[in-house]
Amino acid sequence: MLLKFIITLSSVFLFFGCSKSEELPKDEIKETFTNPVWNGADPWMLKQGDNYIYCFSINNGIAVSRSKLLTERNTAEYIWRAPASGWNKACVWAPEIHFIDGHWYVYYAAGESGPPFVHQRTGVLRSKTDDVFSDYVDMGMLNTGDDPTDISKNIWAIDMTVFEHQGKLYAIWSGWLEQMDTDATPQHLFIQEMENPYxxxxxxxxxxxxxxxxxxxxxxxxxxGPEVLKHDDQVFIVYSCRESWLKEYRQGMLQLNSPNADPVDPLSWTKKGPVFEGNNSVYGVGHVSFVKSPDGTEDWIIYHSKKSTESGWDRDVRMQPFNWNTDGTPHFGKAIQAGEPLNRPSGEVEIEQNQTK
Incomplete structure (x- = not known):
C-alpha cells in the first residue's frame, strides 16, 4: 500500500507539473528555409497590403490562397472550375490574378481539348467584390488575333499578364504568328493596349x-511566360525561353529604353539575356513572378524548376532574393540548390513571432 501511495502521489505531481503551459518548451521559430517550398508550376504571387496572394491551376480549375508569410502557402480555395462544355473546358494553364480598380481579374489559358494543344486561348474572370475569395464572373475570351472585329479568327494565346504604364493598361502574352494545326509551333511575345481589364x-x-x-x-x-518588373522609373519584361520541358529553360529580359517610350513600339525595348538560368543543381528555371519581402526591404523572385534532367513537366516552386545592378537592372544571381539554407524574407520571423504570442 505504501508503494502504491508513493506512485500515486508521484503521478499527481507529474500531472500538475506538466499541466502548466508556461513551463512547456515552445516550438522554435526557424530563421531559415530551404527550396523547394512546394510542388507546382507557373507560380504567380503578388503582395497586397500585408497579404501574399498565390494563384495557380489545379484539377482543371483555378485556386487562390492568402498568407501573411511569403514562404508559407495557406489552404487554397477554388475560385473557378472549368465548365463542362465550351472553348475553355480543358487544359487550364498558368493563371494570374491582378487587382485593378476594386476588382480582382484572373487571366488564364484554356482550350476545348488537348493534346495536341492547338486550341489554347486566353480568358478573363472578374471578382464581384474586392475580396479575393468572392464569386467570379466569366468575362469571356480575349481576342488575341489580328482581326479585332472577328473573334472567330482568333489565334492561340497563353501566359497573359497585364501592367499599367503612364496611365494606360497593357496586356502581354505568348502566341503564334498564325493559327496552326500543330502545337510544335514557335511562340512569340505580343503586346496590346487594353480598353479595360477584359x-x-x-x-x-x-x-x-x-x-x-x-x-x-x-x-x-x-x-x-512574360512578367513585368518595375524598379524606380524603369520597366522590364522577364520572360521564359527555350523549351519548358527541358533543363535548358531559362529567362530573358526586355528593357524599356526610357520611361516615356511607347511600350507598344518594339523599338522601345532592348533584349538582354539570359538573365536567370539553371545550373548543375537546378534545372529549367521558368515562369517567374516578383514580390517584396513582408517589410518591403527585399525583392524576391518566385519561379519553378524541373525536379530532374529528364524531359517533362514534373516541377516544383522555389524562391530567392535578388538585388540590383548599379545601372538599375535586376541581378538575379545563381539559382540556389535544393536544401541550401536561405534566410527567411525580411520581416517574416517577426510576423510569426507575433502570431504565436
Missing part, C-alpha cells in the same frame, strides 16, 4: 521572337 484595344503587336543564340537551339523555339 477588352483589348486596337491590334496586337509582335514584341519579341526567339532569335538570339541563348533563346534558340532546341527542338522548338519559344518566348513565353
Amino acid at each position: 477588352t483589348l484595344k486596337g491590334k496586337r503587336v509582335l514584341l519579341s521572337s526567339p532569335e538570339k543564340s541563348w533563346e534558340t537551339g532546341g527542338p522548338l523555339n519559344l518566348n513565353e
